[in-house]
Amino acid sequence: MDADCVIEVENLVAHYGARQILHGVNLRVAQGEINVIMGGSGSGKSTLLRHLLGLKRPTSGSVRLLGKDITKMAARELHVLRRNMGVAFQGGALLSSLTVGENVQLPLREHTRLDDRTIEIMTRLKLEIVSLGGYEHLHPSQLSGGMIKRAALARAIVMDPKLLFFDEPSAGLDPVVSAELDDLILKLRASMGMTIVVVTHELESAFKIADRITVLDHGHILLSGTVAEVRESKEARIEALLNRRSRQTEVDPDDYLRRLTGG
Amino acid sequence: MVYKVTKRGGYAVVHLAGDVDLSCSPEARKTILDALLGAQHTLVDLSQVSYIDSSGVASLVEGYQTAKKKGLRFGLVGVSEPAMSVLELARLDKVFPIHASVEERLGQDG
16 A cells, blocks of 8 residues: 555445446545545545445445555444544534534544543634634524534544545535635645545636546546646546536437427 | 653743644643642743644643633743644634743743
């Protein structure tokens, strides 16, 4: 294994029922790298993320995190490894019955025996970092979409993980809030040295934060390269993604008319 | 993490070194708070710190707050680059008294 490589996916094959979602995916992420996984709906990017997190067992292939193959791990071992992993889910996945502060400190309560005072200060520190200082007593229902994302990020980083996974940070946010989250991701890497995997379909965000971009299409990796390599790619489907070209094929007038009229 | 406590010009100087993380920050916290509970002005030397996580930073915050409550002087000295970048992320570089060295702090006290 490459010593600097903290995430290594080899020949990952995944199915949902009989349907194959991932077709032999390979991915390597170096220590301290921000790798952005891109692709349209149905590309398999969410499925890949679930496998990276050990939430799904693959049909075949391996997923090595920090040198350990999580596809062969017992639940208990995976639980220990998760101390080094932070995840900010797309919808926030905050518990509605708990306050923001209680949500953020959940991993510390679960994984550590730190003093209450230390936990409280760490929680407030992380809320300050995501610009939610003073909001710890609110409940998730009292937060805006952008605030929920930031609270979820605070929870994801409360243990200072080595690996941070962020699912669709920009989805549903206005451009300013989205840009702020991008800045925050860059700052976390710079100051904490975190290795960060971001799943997104937002090009602008990907180009701003990524060291490497991995483009998935129908469960295959189309390209894994630097921002410049992705921009210069002549692969038609990547160009389509960059130009936001519709996936619709050209209209066959006769066929279209038949479909409309049922004739 | 390794640490030691020395005495310099009316201060207890807590020297932290190596990685200050979840595994050892409770010990760092206890050392800092013990110095303050002994009513000593306290400096924390971070010059040999290669990494400090937020549990370590939280211990420094608690130490500073305790010092303020007790009317004792508190400061960070020789903050290493990795430690400084973590403090900056949380904007704590604007909160803690930070000095290049113990000598600099002693010089300021006159």
